[in-house]
Amino acid sequence: MQSNINYNDLKNKLLLHALKATQQRIVIYEAVLRLNNHPTTEEIYALIRPDNPSVSLGTVYKNLEKFVEAKLIRKVACEDGMMRFDGNIDKHNHFYCTNTHEIIDFQEEDLHQLIGNFLKKKKIDNFEIEDFHLQINGKKIDIQKEIVFS
Amino acid sequence: MQSNINYNDLKNKLLLHALKATQQRIVIYEAVLRLNNHPTTEEIYALIRPDNPSVSLGTVYKNLEKFVEAKLIRKVACEDGMMRFDGNIDKHNHFYCTNTHEIIDFQEEDLHQLIGNFLKKKKIDNFEIEDFHLQINGKKIDIQKEIVFS
DNA sequence: TTTCTAAATAGTAATTTTTCTTATCTAAGA
DNA sequence: TCTTAGATAAGAAAAATTACTATTTAGAAA
Known part of the structure; x- marks a missing residue:
């Protein structure tokens, strides 16, 4: 389990991938890692919403896409029609x-x-x-x- | 190329898969086979529309799903977000x-x-x-x- | 530290994709 | 031919995604 995901590690990971480390991005990336079973956008949004009510759904969509571009996470197209995301970028x-x-x-x-x-x-x-x-x-x-x- | 897809072959294929062979299903299945490069629902709808203006989009959606269930065609989830369909059910x-x-x-x-x-x-x-x-x-x-x- | 600016965000609207609803119709078995 | 379970059309609705714009902010530069 990754209980050791702290603010600075997340921030550095973003910077390493040439992504401006905004508060929203840190929170979204953390959610992808926490929900380590290939969450949908909605699942990620639902997780962060209680503690971050001002983060908009559009921001979640846009950033997940950004993260994929930057190869920070992976996209997993799923037969059930939902797009899912995978924080594990190791070959698997x-x-x-x-x-x-x-x-x-x-x-x-x-x-x-x-x-x-x-x-x-x-x-x-x-x-x-x-x-x-x-x-x-x-x-x-x-x-x-x-x-x-x- | 499959230029030899005729009405009766299509009809029999449907019946073989325990699907009632309606006019609409024959036309939709034919479209999947003709568009042999993994078409989206919209692409299938667009192909059949000119000759079959009365077939509704909902019917196309529902039947593609039915075909997949019956293993007449395959679903291919695509990273671009579109669901695509594959009339080739051979292992590939x-x-x-x-x-x-x-x-x-x-x-x-x-x-x-x-x-x-x-x-x-x-x-x-x-x-x-x-x-x-x-x-x-x-x-x-x-x-x-x-x-x-x- | 303060200032500056390109990039990111919130909030909302709009669009796209998919499913649902209901009255009507039809394929195929009896 | 008759019957009926299942299929369809048409449109409404829901769900998923993208676009727009005024405002804010991270990080670089002074």
Whole structure:
């Protein structure tokens, strides 16, 4: 758990990504990290609203987009129609539960390399690969419990 | 190219998927197949509108959703915020051009098996995998030309 | 520290996308 | 042919997103 996200770390992270560190941005970025299960814009807005009633929804939308541009966070397009955001920018992939619409991180360096190597060897003309994203679709068996992989 | 999509084939395909073969559904399904580059709902609506002015947008939305449920087509959530649809239900993956927002099919049986085998070997508890989808992000170098891979 | 300015924000309006509602209609099985 | 469950049109409504503009502010420069 990231309980150690303090004001200065957040601020520096923003500055490092060439983003003016406004109060609103710090709060929004913190919310993305706290809600570490791929929140929607509304979920982020709902989290920050009680303590920051003057932050407008438009600001949340605009800044999430800015953060993605600056590669501070990632966008995750979801089949349920909602755009979601991911504060974890390490290489990783996702499970998607078609029952609960949860997106669950799947950190598996071996698999990531396997795919990366395949693409490197493959001759692909007229396309410069930046990254890739694997989404594994299925259903959680016990919705209450977590997915365990080893 | 699928120039051989005729009325009866479309109708039978719908019936095969337990969908009542209405005139509207035949027209909508045909549009998805014709617009074989992952059209949005609006693009589908725009294509059929001239010849079928009485088909309503709501019908297009509802039926695309129905088709996905019936596994007649696939949904492709796109980072540009638009939901797109794919009439090709064969196992395949996608390139996504962050410049043009195009989604381009990447049919590569070897890669698909590589990933499938990895996941089969991996012990994953509390999740029943149905399928997976690899999206390769990057930029087309010459926007006019196609991506070539071999 | 104070001043300056480009950039960011709040609040609201407008637009876009999607879903819902209801009266009417139709495909396909009996 | 008749019947009816399911589908449709049309428009209203809701939800999601973007745009606009006066005001404010972070951070650079003096």
